[in-house]
Amino acid sequence: xxxxxxxxxxxxxxxxxxxxxxxxxxxxxxxxxxxxxxxxxxxxxxxxxxxxxxxxxxxxxxxxxxxxxxxxxxxxxxxxxxxxxxxxxxxxxxxxxxxxxxxxxxxxxxxxxxxxxxxxxxxxxxxxxxxxxxxxxxxxxxxxxxxxxxxxxxx
DNA sequence: GCCAACGTTGGC
DNA sequence: GCCAACGTTGGC
Numbered sequence: 750x751x752x753x754x755x756x757x758x759x760x761x762x763x764x765x766x767x768x769x770x771x772x773x774x775x776x777x778x779x780x781x782x783x784x785x786x787x788x789x790x791x792x793x794x795x796x797x798x799x800x801x802x803x804x805x806x807x808x809x810x811x812x813x814x815x816x817x818x819x820x821x822x823x824x825x826x827x828x829x830x831x832x833x834x835x836x837x838x839x840x841x842x843x844x845x846x847x848x849x850x851x852x853x854x855x856x857x858x859x860x861x862x863x864x865x866x867x868x869x870x871x872x873x874x875x876x877x878x879x880x881x882x883x884x885x886x887x888x889x890x891x892x893x894x895x896x897x898x899x900x901x902x903x904x
Numbered sequence: 905g906c907c908a909a910c911g912t913t914g915g916c
Numbered sequence: 917g918c919c920a921a922c923g924t925t926g927g928c
Contacts, residue, residue, distance in 0.1 A: 884909075911925105915918105
């Protein structure tokens with residue numbers, strides 16, 4: 750199966766690119782997603798080996814680099830932990846409601862590719878991130894969009 | 905700080 | 917099942 754590409758969005762005040770760099774093996778469980786559309790992608794579509802554009806929302810509004818999916822969808826452990834943010838009393842281990850994947854930091858961009866810059870690139874016009882009202886924390890990126898962003902980021 | 909865009913919740 | 921109210925996200 751062909752490799753797919755994704756953009757994962759994070760508020761750097763909560764968890765950012767530097768936090769990922771500080772992780773053991775630069776790998777983290779991408780948990781806490783509580784949106785059904787994003788859940789479906791995490792559970793059904795995102796596969797080991799897929800590429801990830803790591804995006805900071807809020808202050809930076811830029812892609813900081815790339816990551817790689819190193820483990821495909823599995824039940825998000827935080828949903829079972831009473832008292833923890835993300836706990837979902839309606840979720841059971843037999844029928845988990847929320848899913849997570851593991852990602853490993855790959856290449857840091859020389860220049861973060863800002864939202865403003867992405868808006869200037871004609872080939873990115875259809876990008877999910879740039880569409881009004883798209884608040885999904887995980888969204889698909891096409892191969893050509895991936896190439897455009899990565900090529901410019903690594904220069 | 906404001907507000908648009910949604911997703912979720914709950915009354916009916 | 918409808919829909920108003922509410923909460924959250926995130927760009928500006």
